[in-house]
Amino acid sequence: MGKQEMRKRLTDLSFTEKVKLVERLRDRSLALAASGVEMAFDYPGDDGDRTLAWFRERLRSLGTCLSTGHPEAALALVYSGIDVFGWLAAAPGVDFGTGETYKNWCNKYLINRIQSVEGLVLTGDDLWAARCAFLHTSTPISQLSSNGGAHELWYQYQSKAGVNFLLNTSLPPLGLDIERLSLAFREGGIAFIQDLNSDQHARAVADSRAQHFLRWAAPVATQTRPNVVE
Numbered sequence: 001m002g003k004q005e006m007r008k009r010l011t012d013l014s015f016t017e018k019v020k021l022v023e024r025l026r027d028r029s030l031a032l033a034a035s036g037v038e039m040a041f042d043y044p045g046d047d048g049d050r051t052l053a054w055f056r057e058r059l060r061s062l063g064t065c066l067s068t069g070h071p072e073a074a075l076a077l078v079y080s081g082i083d084v085f086g087w088l089a090a091a092p093g094v095d096f097g098t099g100e101t102y103k104n105w106c107n108k109y110l111i112n113r114i115q116s117v118e119g120l121v122l123t124g125d126d127l128w129a130a131r132c133a134f135l136h137t138s139t140p141i142s143q144l145s146s147n148g149g150a151h152e153l154w155y156q157y158q159s160k161a162g163v164n165f166l167l168n169t170s171l172p173p174l175g176l177d178i179e180r181l182s183l184a185f186r187e188g189g190i191a192f193i194q195d196l197n198s199d200q201h202a203r204a205v206a207d208s209r210a211q212h213f214l215r216w217a218a219p220v221a222t223q224t225r226p227n228v229v230e
Contacts, residue, residue, distance in 0.1 A: 050210035051088060051196070055189050062182055071157035071178045072138070078178075078185045079131040082106060085192055088206040103128050109188035117156055117175030125150040126174065140164050145171070 058081050065074035086101035087094070089108075094101065103124030116122055129150035133142035141164065145152040148170040155162035156177045167173060196203045 049207075050213055051206055052193060054084070054210065054213050055193065059186060059189075062185075066179060066182060071155065071160075071162070072134075074182055075134060075155065075178055078182055079135055081185060081189070082110070082127070082131065085109070085189060088196075088209055089192065089202070090205075092205050099128050102131065105188075105192070109192050110184055113184035113187050114176075114181055116151075116153075117177055120174060122153075122174065122176070123150070126153060129153075130176070140173070145169055 058077060062074055062077045062081075065071070065077065082105060083097045083102055086103075086105035087097035089105050090097070090101045106124040106127045110127065111122060111124065114122060125144065129142040129144035130140065130153040133140050133145065133152075136142075140152045140154055140162075142150070142152075144150045146169060151171050152164065152167065152169050152173040153176045154164060154173050156175050157179065161175070164173070196206055
């Protein structure tokens with residue numbers, strides 16, 4: 001069976017079937033370990049620059065979500081992607097992504113590429129509040145927007161709108177088109193990578209952090225050496 005056919009079959013599995021498959025793989029690993037065989041991972045190597053490879057995969061996933069009618073999944077990819085870019089762009093010594101790294105990246109690479117549906121300017125605080133609200137609770141409600149520190153963002157996707165019927169904020173909500181946000185994320189990401197390519201120091205910092213990205217490898221069984229008593 002080829003890789004493409006295997007990928008399609010795995011994609012077509014229901015959630016319950018996928019859980020059962022993971023459980024069978026776990027049981028197989030335990031059985032192999034008990035018989036003196038251990039699992040290793042066959043990783044063919046990086047496909048070029050780690051940051052660029054990650055970005056390409058993120059855009060492919062984003063395109064799939066948008067073309068198959070999954071706006072919330074697309075939104076999660078964009079918001080978490082901004083988190084990643086903000087961390088890569090942060091100064092040396094910043095070990096983790098924060099609200100500041102997120103907003104700094106938005107203010108430099110995203111704000112000038114996106115407006116609200118009403119044609120109003122969005123701020124880094126608006127996008128940070130929206131990110132926290134959506135990723136944490138799948139709602140537009142954040143502590144920052146509830147306190148009047150940011151606009152609550154509602155969403156538009158093709159002919160549909162995602163709104164909060166129980167609005168209770170001092171600032172009026174703003175609309176955000178998910179497809180336009182995705183395009184702005186793409187353009188901002190390209191600009192960021194171009195900036196990295198022209199700044200050797202920033203590139204080195206980002207490359208060092210990108211080495212921690214997940215690498216997807218296939219598990220293989222290897223025979224363990226028996227203990228030899230001399």
